[in-house]
Every structure is written in C-alpha cells, then in structure tokens.
Amino acid sequence: MQTRRHPFRFASLIAAGLMLSASPPVFAQESSTPVPPELTEQIVTGIMTRAVDDVIRPSYRAFQASAGKLAEATGAFCKAPSDASRKAVDDAFRQAVTDWGHIEIVRIGPVIDDNRFERILFYPDRKGTGLKQVQALLQKQEEKDTDAATMGGKSVAIQGFGAIEFALYGTGAETLMDKPDGFRCRYAAAVATHIETTAGQLVAAWDAPDGVQDDWKHPGPQNPVFRTGREAITALLGILVHGAEAVRDQRIETFYRNGGIARPKSAVFWRSGNTWTSISANIEGLQVLFDTSGMRELVDPNFASINENIDFVLKSLGHIAPMVDPDVEKAVSTPEEQQKINFLLVNTRDLILRLDAGYGGAIGLGSGFSFSDGD
Amino acid sequence: MRGAGVHSALLDRRSFLRMAGAAWAASLGARQSFALSRTDAVFASGYRDRDGSFGIAVLAEDGSIIDRTPLPARSHGMAFSPATGHLVAFARRPGTFALVIDQSGKAAPVTIAAAEDRHFFGHGCFSPDGRLLYASENDFDANRGVIGLYDARENYRRIGEYATYGIGTHDLSVSDDGRMLIAANGGIETHPDFGRTKLNLDHMEPSLALIDAATGALIERHTLPEKLRQLSTRHIDLDDKGRIWFACQYEGPRNDLPPLVGSFCKGEDLRFLSLPEETTLGLANYVGAIAVNRRENLVGLTSPNGGRFVVLDAKTGSVLREETVADAAGIAAAPHGFAVSSYDGRFAERRGDIAWDQHIAGLRR
Numbered sequence: 001m002q003t004r005r006h007p008f009r010f011a012s013l014i015a016a017g018l019m020l021s022a023s024p025p026v027f028a029q030e031s032s033t034p035v036p037p038e039l040t041e042q043i044v045t046g047i048m049t050r051a052v053d054d055v056i057r058p059s060y061r062a063f064q065a066s067a068g069k070l071a072e073a074t075g076a077f078c079k080a081p082s083d084a085s086r087k088a089v090d091d092a093f094r095q096a097v098t099d100w101g102h103i104e105i106v107r108i109g110p111v112i113d114d115n116r117f118e119r120i121l122f123y124p125d126r127k128g129t130g131l132k133q134v135q136a137l138l139q140k141q142e143e144k145d146t147d148a149a150t151m152g153g154k155s156v157a158i159q160g161f162g163a164i165e166f167a168l169y170g171t172g173a174e175t176l177m178d179k180p181d182g183f184r185c186r187y188a189a190a191v192a193t194h195i196e197t198t199a200g201q202l203v204a205a206w207d208a209p210d211g212v213q214d215d216w217k218h219p220g221p222q223n224p225v226f227r228t229g230r231e232a233i234t235a236l237l238g239i240l241v242h243g244a245e246a247v248r249d250q251r252i253e254t255f256y257r258n259g260g261i262a263r264p265k266s267a268v269f270w271r272s273g274n275t276w277t278s279i280s281a282n283i284e285g286l287q288v289l290f291d292t293s294g295m296r297e298l299v300d301p302n303f304a305s306i307n308e309n310i311d312f313v314l315k316s317l318g319h320i321a322p323m324v325d326p327d328v329e330k331a332v333s334t335p336e337e338q339q340k341i342n343f344l345l346v347n348t349r350d351l352i353l354r355l356d357a358g359y360g361g362a363i364g365l366g367s368g369f370s371f372s373d374g375d
Numbered sequence: 376m377r378g379a380g381v382h383s384a385l386l387d388r389r390s391f392l393r394m395a396g397a398a399w400a401a402s403l404g405a406r407q408s409f410a411l412s413r414t415d416a417v418f419a420s421g422y423r424d425r426d427g428s429f430g431i432a433v434l435a436e437d438g439s440i441i442d443r444t445p446l447p448a449r450s451h452g453m454a455f456s457p458a459t460g461h462l463v464a465f466a467r468r469p470g471t472f473a474l475v476i477d478q479s480g481k482a483a484p485v486t487i488a489a490a491e492d493r494h495f496f497g498h499g500c501f502s503p504d505g506r507l508l509y510a511s512e513n514d515f516d517a518n519r520g521v522i523g524l525y526d527a528r529e530n531y532r533r534i535g536e537y538a539t540y541g542i543g544t545h546d547l548s549v550s551d552d553g554r555m556l557i558a559a560n561g562g563i564e565t566h567p568d569f570g571r572t573k574l575n576l577d578h579m580e581p582s583l584a585l586i587d588a589a590t591g592a593l594i595e596r597h598t599l600p601e602k603l604r605q606l607s608t609r610h611i612d613l614d615d616k617g618r619i620w621f622a623c624q625y626e627g628p629r630n631d632l633p634p635l636v637g638s639f640c641k642g643e644d645l646r647f648l649s650l651p652e653e654t655t656l657g658l659a660n661y662v663g664a665i666a667v668n669r670r671e672n673l674v675g676l677t678s679p680n681g682g683r684f685v686v687l688d689a690k691t692g693s694v695l696r697e698e699t700v701a702d703a704a705g706i707a708a709a710p711h712g713f714a715v716s717s718y719d720g721r722f723a724e725r726r727g728d729i730a731w732d733q734h735i736a737g738l739r740r
Contacts, residue, residue: 112576112577113577126568221630222630223629224630224631225629227629227630245570250568353427366701367719367730368730371423371718372679372702374661374680374733375451375468375497375609
C-alpha cells in the first residue's frame with residue numbers, strides 16, 4: 001500500500017530520479033460505485049454562481065487590469081527607455097501572461113465569439129504565419145499599425161500576446177533602448193492597449209446581468225446555453241478536462257514529447273522566458289475553479305478520494321511547473337529539467353483521467369466526460 | 376451512419392460464416408461459437424474496455440460479443456465490404472489511423488496512417504466491389520474536407536483524394552451502384568493544433584455534397600438556409616430507393632428547436648422533417664447516429680445528449696416509437712427494427728461493463 005507523500009518533497013524525489021507520477025495516496029474507503037448527485041436547481045445555481053462570480057468574472061477583471069498596466073508600462077518605456085522602465089515592462093508582461101493563463105482555461109462563452117481567443121493569443125503558430133506578419137509589419141513601419149483603435153480589423157496574428165512578445169523580446173528587440181518613441185515600441189504599446197480592449201469586452205460580456213452570467217447561473221427550458229442543470233455542470237467539468245488537455249497537448253507537447261524531437265522555439269512565450277509562467281497559471285486556474293466553484297461537493301462523500309486525488313495531482317503539477325528552467329532550450333536538453341517536464345506530461349494525463357472518468361463518473365456521466373462527447 | 380458501402384439485405388449468420396471463413400470460426404471460443412450459432416445478424420462496434428483500452432468488437436444480434444480486435448486508440452465509424460470481408464475502423468477525429476481487419480482471417484490487419492497534413496474525420500465507405508476505400512479526411516491547413524482514396528488491392532495504398540466541397544466533413548457514404556459519393560460536411564472548422572475545439576461556431580458552413588465517384592467532380596451541393604447555418608449535417612444513410620437521410624447536431628442557442636432530420640434524392644432540394652416538439656426536445660438538438668432499415672422502411676435515430684432512441688416511418692416521417700435510452704450511442708438496422716447501443720454498456724438486449732462507441736456497423740452484403 002502506498003503512503004501519502006507530501007507534494008513539497010517532489011523536488012528532491014525528482015532530483016533523485018525516483019518518481020515520475022505523483023501517485024496520489026490511497027485513501028481508505030469505498031465499495032461499489034458513487035451515488036450520482038441529485039442536481040437540484042439550488043445546487044446547480046449555487047455552483048454555477050460561484051464559478052461565474054468568484055472565478056470567471058474576477059479573473060477576466062484581473063486580466064483586463066494587468067493588460068492595462070502592460071499598456072501603461074510599455075507606453076512609459078517607449079517615452080523614456082531605461083533599465084528601470086524596461087524592468088517595469090518585463091514585470092507587467094509576466095503579470096499579464098499570468099492573469100491570462102488563469103482564465104485562458106475557459107474556452108467557451110464570449111471568448112470564442114469574434115475570434116477573441118485568437119486575438120489575445122494566436123498560438124500555436126506552427127507555420128510561423130503570425131511571426132511573418134509581425135516581422136513584415138515591423139519592417140514596413142507604417143504608422144497606421146501603431147493605432148490600437150483600428151487593430152481589431154486586422155489579422156488576429158498581429159494583435160495579441162504573440163505579436164507583443166516578438167516586439168519586446170524577439171530578434172531586434174535590443175533596438176528598443178536606442179531611442180524614445182521608436183516604431184517598434186509604439187506598436188508594442190498599441191498591441192497591449194488592444195489586448196486590454198479585448199479583455200474589457202470579455203469583462204463587459206460577463207458583467208451584463210441579463211447576459212451570459214445569467215445563462216450560466218440559471219439553466220432552464222428557455223435558456224440559450226444550458227437547458228438543464230446537468231448540461232451546465234457537464235460544461236463546467238468540460239472546462240477542467242479541456243483545460244488539462246490543453247496544458248498537455250497544446251502547451252507542452254507542441255515543443256516537447258518524451259523521446260521525441262524537441263522544438264523549444266515552438267513553445268509558448270519562449271522568447272520572454274514565460275513558458276512555465278503561462279503553464280503554471282493554467283494549472284492554477286484549474287485548481288481555483290475546482291476549489292472555488294464547489295464542484296467537489298457533488299461527489300458522494302463516501303468517495304471523497306475522487307476529489308482528494310484530483311486535488312493532489314493539481315497541487316503536484318502546480319508545484320513542479322514553476323520549477324522548470326525558463327530557458328526552454330536548456331529545459332528540453334537537460335536531463336534534470338526533462339524529468340520535470342516528463343512529470344508534467346505523465347501527471348496531466350493522470351489528471352485528465354481523474355477528472356474525466358473519476359469525477360465525471362461520480363456525477364453521473366457513466367462512461368466519463370470525454371467518452372460522452374459523441375461527434 | 377452506414378456500416379457498409381453497399382446496401383441490401385443484412386448479413387445473416389450463414390452468409391457471415393461463409394465470408395468469414397472456417398479458420399476464423401474455428402478460432403472462436405465455445406461461448407462465442409454458441410453466440411454466433413444463435414444469431415440472425417452480425418454487427419461491429421468500437422468500444423472502450425474497463426481498463427481504458429480500445430478495440431472493435433463483432434457482436435451477435437442479442438449483443439453478445441463474438442470477437443474482439445484491440446485498437447491503439449479510440450475509433451469512431453466503420454466501413455465494411457461484403458465483397459472482400461474487410462472491416463475498417465476509423466480513428467476518431469483528429470486521429471491518424473485506420474485499421475483494416477480481414478474477417479476471413481486470411482490476411483493480417485493493415486494499419487493505414489493518415490497522409491501528411493491530413494487526419495481522419497472518423498467515417499468512410501467501400502466501393503461496392505470492395506476495391507476502393509473512401510475515407511473522410513481533413514486537409515486542416517487549407518480548412519477543407521477531402522475524401523482519401525485507398526486501393527484495397529495494394530494493401531490500402533493511398534492513391535489520391537477528392538474534394539468534399541465543404542468543411543468539417545464527417546460521414547461519408549456511396550450510392551448502391553457505386554457511382555456517387557455522399558459527403559456530410561458538418562461545416563465546423565477544426566485543426567489538430569486545437570484538439571477537438573470547434574473554431575468557427577459563429578460562421579459555420581454545413582452542406583451535403585454529391586460527388587462523382589469516378590472523377591471527384593461535384594454533382595450537387597446543398598447548403599443550408601441562413602437561419603440553419605449552425606445546424607451541422609453530420610450523419611447519413613440511404614434507403615432502398617437511393618433517398619439520402621441525414622441527421623444533424625445543432626450548435627446554436629439551446630432553446631431553439633431546429634429540424635434535426637431530413638432527406639433528399641439527387642436532383643431534389645433538401646426536405647426537413649417536422650418532428651413533434653417533444654421528440655425534438657428529447658433529441659436535445661443532437662442526433663448522434665442515424666440508420667435506415669430498408670426492409671421495414673424505418674429510420675432510426677439516437678441521441679446521447681437526450682438519452683433517446685426514436686423510430687420514424689420513412690414514408691410519412693411520423694414517429695412510430697420513442698424510447699429513453701441513457702447515453703444512447705450507436706444504431707444499425709436489425710432483422711426487426713434496430714440494434715441500439717449505449718455508452719454505458721447496453722447493446723441490444725444485453726448490458727455489459729464496456730462502453731460502446733458512437734456507431735454500429737451492420738455487417739451487410
């Protein structure tokens with residue numbers, strides 16, 4: 001029988017090459033199968049209200065605020081380039097990446113309307129389409145491209161994090177310090193302002209009392225999003241399952257597969273060294289949604305280990321992700337760092353299974369969440 | 376959804392045995408042999424086992440499992456050729472494998488890997504002579520559906536592709552004479568970089584296309600009216616007069632009540648069926664599979680979202696039967712009515728502890 005391991009001992013265990021999986025502890029209990037909850041209106045509304053009011057809306061607000069600070073810091077840096085103003089930009093960029101990472105896990109609702117998700121982050125850019133567009137734009141130096149107000153009508157690839165990251169950290173970014181108010185810097189500031197605008201649209205959509213928040217909180221026959229409580233709770237679980245899948249498939253395996261060819265320059269935010277900042281924020285976002293929404297209360301108390309194991313794996317992932325070397329090239333080529341990344345891959349896979357089949361089964365999705373996604 | 380690429384009577388036990396061969400039958404255990412000896416029809420379906428592994432099973436009419444073949448990952452639809460006895464399981468989108476199993480046991484299974492910059496959409500069909508396998512595929516960088524052509528005589532070498540004249544192609548079938556391919560273009564853009572995420576729900580382009588099987592030329596393309604642009608046309612089956620029945624999944628507001636089923640013949644406009652409101656509500660705006668029972672002139676529908684199994688009169692469109700089936704998954708014509716499966720282990724009369732996938736192939740000839 002396995003014993004409970006404290007997550008904060010992982011670093012030494014990994015260093016010793018002793019473990020790959022977080023191996024959640026075996027909790028005593030359980031026979032037969034969990035009794036699915038009765039999804040009463042009160043219970044569903046309670047959980048959905050907490051998810052919306054205590055997680056989703058505050059997260060979008062935080063993201064809007066940090067995007068605003070990034071725009072402000074970048075504008076100030078453009079006017080007076082210095083080591084101090086540059087550091088302010090770096091800090092603001094990292095915070096904006098973090099706050100987006102927290103709410104990025106929500107891939108349904110207003111964020112998928114009008115290509116907002118891609119406007120904020122055009123990734124992966126496998127064929128370098130976005131990169132080429134940004135490079136061409138910086139080459140041409142047309143003043144209209146520094147106008148945040150008209151950016152929304154242009155290619156999504158030149159108006160989000162990928163674009164500003166290249167402007168601030170990509171090839172040629174050292175010229176930003178050369179003179180005040182250079183084109184490249186003003187373009188970066190405009191992109192930051194545009195990200196703030198897009199974030200503001202999301203805040204407004206979620207804050208409208210009769211809009212999406214009401215649809216999420218009150219499933220019913222006339223509801224355009226969720227007709228039943230079961231549909232709403234299933235969608236909430238979908239955020240977790242798809243969010244965990246995205247961390248593994250779209251954020252890590254795009255540049256690193258155990259035993260495969262590493263492509264460090266395909267990693268999200270590799271230029272700014274924020275790859276793991278972003279991935280850690282995704283994991284934190286999953287943890288906050290799982291903890292705060294009260295989803296765990298739906299699981300039969302006799303099967304509490306389903307929640308506890310999810311919690312354990314999330315904490316383990318959240319502990320290891322920030323510890324990976326931010327230099328992605330180094331991370332994918334150093335055995336010790338590779339072990340940490342392998343740990344993340346193995347345990348995101350485990351997390352998906354625990355959410356999908358474990359939690360999904362416990363709340364009444366007999367064959368699990370993903371299997372029920374017919375096609 | 377059609378299991379086979381040709382359409383006539385269901386394959387009865389004797390015919391199946393003749394096709395499958397004595398060697399295959401001799402390899403079965405006592406329980407499986409008993410099940411085969413008692414069945415009037417034979418089916419195939421993908422499944423997920425208790426340990427999370429995937430496979431494809433051959434089943435008797437009562438749901439007892441006759442044979443299993445493991446698969447590397449989850450499958451979706453199937454194609455069967457009575458002419459060659461080959462059964463193909465296609466990977467679920469955005470999967471990149473298809474496994475060909477020779478039911479006679481004479482040839483080893485063949486794994487088809489998707490071409491570079493393509494993935495399978497989960498469905499396909501055989502030409503009536505079994506020489507060509509047609510697979511619905513995604514040319515994801517160009518965001519267009521294609522039909523991959525594979526030569527069965529050359530170990531399923533990919534010999535070319537046709538356009539489907541649409542995006543998000545899903546089900547694919549062929550006319551009884553083999554001259555016309557029918558593509559259900561669901562209209563939803565996906566890209567393997569984004570997993571199964573639907574990328575264009577606010578500007579979908581569903582359509583149904585009839586394509587010349589010899590040349591790949593477009594014969595007819597039916598788009599949907601603007602008010603139904605979020606109605607994804609995903610699954611099809613044909614009746615004995617060549618009428619194409621199609622079933623849809625609606626991506627628009629959940630409180631809309633769009634038509635979910637329709638039919639048309641070559642040269643006709645699409646005709647949507649006006650189902651009673653309670654039936655549409657029961658189907659939860661999502662028909663997961665459709666099958667036509669030609670002998671009894673019935674159309675069967677299943678909805679996992681609504682937990683519903685519905686039988687329609689193909690002549691009048693009226694609802695003949697409506698049943699609650701939790702997690703209803705696959706459906707195929709049976710000697711009488713339909714065989715229906717569920718994610719939670721039901722297949723026809725039996726319930727087991729493996730999860731049946733979305734489709735059933737009636738092994739026909």
